[in-house]
Amino acid sequence: TSVMNAFTVLTPKQDQLPAFHRDVLQGLNAKDKYLDAKYFYDDNGDRIFQRIMACPEYYPTNCEMEIMQEQSAKISALIASLTETFDVVELGAGDATKSIYLLKELLNIDHSFTYYPIDISANVISQLEQHLPERLPALQVHGLHGEYFEMLRMVQTLSARPKVVLCMGGNIGNFTPMETRKFCRQLRNYLQAGDMLLTGFDLKKHPQIILNAYNDSEGITREFNLNLLTRINREMDADFDLTKFDHYATYDPGTGACKSYLVSLEDQQVRVLDEVIEFKMHETIYMEISQKYSLDESEKLAVQTGFEPVAHFMDKKKWFVDSLWQA
Numbered sequence: 001t002s003v004m005n006a007f008t009v010l011t012p013k014q015d016q017l018p019a020f021h022r023d024v025l026q027g028l029n030a031k032d033k034y035l036d037a038k039y040f041y042d043d044n045g046d047r048i049f050q051r052i053m054a055c056p057e058y059y060p061t062n063c064e065m066e067i068m069q070e071q072s073a074k075i076s077a078l079i080a081s082l083t084e085t086f087d088v089v090e091l092g093a094g095d096a097t098k099s100i101y102l103l104k105e106l107l108n109i110d111h112s113f114t115y116y117p118i119d120i121s122a123n124v125i126s127q128l129e130q131h132l133p134e135r136l137p138a139l140q141v142h143g144l145h146g147e148y149f150e151m152l153r154m155v156q157t158l159s160a161r162p163k164v165v166l167c168m169g170g171n172i173g174n175f176t177p178m179e180t181r182k183f184c185r186q187l188r189n190y191l192q193a194g195d196m197l198l199t200g201f202d203l204k205k206h207p208q209i210i211l212n213a214y215n216d217s218e219g220i221t222r223e224f225n226l227n228l229l230t231r232i233n234r235e236m237d238a239d240f241d242l243t244k245f246d247h248y249a250t251y252d253p254g255t256g257a258c259k260s261y262l263v264s265l266e267d268q269q270v271r272v273l274d275e276v277i278e279f280k281m282h283e284t285i286y287m288e289i290s291q292k293y294s295l296d297e298s299e300k301l302a303v304q305t306g307f308e309p310v311a312h313f314m315d316k317k318k319w320f321v322d323s324l325w326q327a
Ligand code: AVI
Pocket: 052, 060, 169, 170, 171, 172, 173, 174, 213, 214, 221, 224, 288, 289, 290
């Protein structure tokens, strides 16, 4: 019986839930309800995000595309001047449509590196492994599906070469500034002195331009947020009525925080697994932060977290920056 008791104690019900179920229930039971934006990216979420990136108001993709298309040769020459050999690890690789320009230039310099794309979406990784060889036949690709640091640890066991880590697309902006500092410090701890990080920051600009990017006129961002409720309905046997929630985006130029919420349009009860979640009319679910930075703030972040800022690569409008840091 003592074994039985120990077993019972060690496996309370919450521990048996997949992380997604556990995090969703925790967020919906919190005093200020929230959901984690990393869960936006199921297959349908990936497709909606592709449409966001193609919509006219969502400028970051075009800005970073311009940087990669026009400055990849410069960036790769700089990387090559700082290290002889390297492997490339990309955090949140997505469809790699931007990093592909840099990978191409890096291949011109050194054929022997391996590209390790890491993404939370299994679908994204299998697409990359399938399609990258068509675009860059000489590239060695080893995709990893999972959380950034778990997969980085995996990369360290696979390769001892110096690392060039890519964190593009303003993915870092989806952490709060405090989480970002923690993330950069943690990343620094995974890296060796001399390793490099190329990281994107969406820069502060006219607040209306930012707000419009997260509240597009076609309602694609709205759909993107609501899709997480659809995912919860499907995967957690829930009964969210999507017509009873609205999308609301805010941008505070003081702090640089762009946040999105879903707003309950009435008093309502939603069943999620075997729990009932109560919503008051106009109660919100905090969905996502997309933090905007100044160049100075980005440099300060580098120094605070154990990196040296080496160079900034901006688009012509100066709306977005990819910064190269060295550990
Ligand atoms: C993935 N990430 C950088 C996007 C952003 O701009 O924060 C996600 C996004 N959310 C709404 N629109 C785009």
